[in-house]
Amino acid sequence: MMTDQQFTLLAQRYMDTIFRLAFHYTKSQAEADDITQEVLLKLYRANKAFENEEHIKYWLLRVTINACKKAVRSPWRRMEPMEDHTAAIPxxxxxxxxxxxxxxxxxxxxxxxxxxxxxxxxxxxxxxxxxxxxxxxxxxxxxxxxxxxxxxxxxxxxxx
Known part of the structure; x- marks a missing residue:
């Protein structure tokens, strides 16, 4: 199990990557935020020994993809116009x-x-x-x- 300090470091390092992947998959900022939070919670609770930094990143991306697939299949899926978000990105x-x-x-x-x-x-x-x-x-x-x-x-x- 990782320490709070290790988790904080990993969360800061990979939060944007997780969000961007979720956003590309779902096209929804709100869903991407939810998925990012869900994936980071899974990382925090993971009782898994990671081999190296690449293993952590791969695991996070795989968990993100699975969470995105689950969100897309959800009957409660929210749809938002993309123009609202792409206009805000510099x-x-x-x-x-x-x-x-x-x-x-x-x-x-x-x-x-x-x-x-x-x-x-x-x-x-x-x-x-x-x-x-x-x-x-x-x-x-x-x-x-x-x-x-x-x-x-x-x-x-x-x-x-």
Whole structure:
């Protein structure tokens, strides 16, 4: 069992990562907050010996994905318009904002691998292990997601 000091350090280190993954999965700030809190409580209560820092991060991401799947299946699921939240996020340029909106518009089966691969720097095989799907499926979803993003961004460019 970990000490309060160890938990506080881990919570500070991974809270944003957990929230971002939950937000990408659920598209709801409130649900992402709830899932973040739930995952951190599970970490606090975990009577598990972690091998190293990578093991902790992997465990947290896996628990977050499971909590997100459970929340998405819930009949009480809350839906919020994405524009309310993306407008509040500071981006370095308008292009970054457009890209984020395009990524969030993707279906979850494409959005989550994009997030894990490009934002969290996991390899295709690591994403496959986290999502419990074959590596070839991850590569296919990434390829399709990039094609969708390219099409969406080109259409947006033409509309301007």
């Amino acid at each position: 981006f370095p340029s308008p292009e970054h904002s457009e890209l984020m909106e395009a990524v969030l518009a993707l279906p979850a089966k494409y959005r989550v691998p994009i997030y894990l691969h490009y934002y969290e720097d996991y390899s295709c095989d690591e994403v496959a292990a986290l999502l419990h799907i074959p590596g070839a499926t991850v590569r296919t979803r990434l390829r399709r997601a990039r094609a969708m993003l390219k099409t969406d961004l080109q259409e947006a460019e033409e509309d301007v």
